[in-house]
Amino acid sequence: MNDYLAELLDYEIENHHLDFRELPGHQERLERICACHERIQRAFGLGFLDQLSELQGEETAAERLACFRHGFRLALRLVLDLPR
Structure with missing residues (x-):
């Protein structure tokens, strides 16, 4: 069975609607991770x-x-006022 939410997430990421590069401190974290990867290698x-x-x-x-x-x-529950 296809997972519609997984496909939707992939679509959002691929089309830059959900872009993790915009998170605060993203570039700094990547640089620190790369330095750790170099040490591990x-x-x-x-x-x-x-x-x-x-x-x-x-x-x-x-x-x-x-x-x-x-x-x-959560969004659906909030919009439809559904109980948990």
């Missing part, structure tokens, strides 16, 4: 860093979808 190698990055990416995607679903449901 030097210490443990590129294979380990790739594995870590893939796992972190999966977790971030799952968290974003959970937040998107929650926000969507």
Whole structure:
């Protein structure tokens, strides 16, 4: 079964309607993350860093979808005045 909210989230991100680059401090955090990734790569190698990055990416995607679903449901409850 297709997950409509997952598809909607992908659409919103791909069309820059939900742009995480606009978050306060985004660029600074990216620079700090890159510095950490460089240290990890030097210490443990590129294979380990790739594995870590893939796992972190999966977790971030799952968290974003959970937040998107929650926000969507919350908006519906607020608009329709539904109980939790």
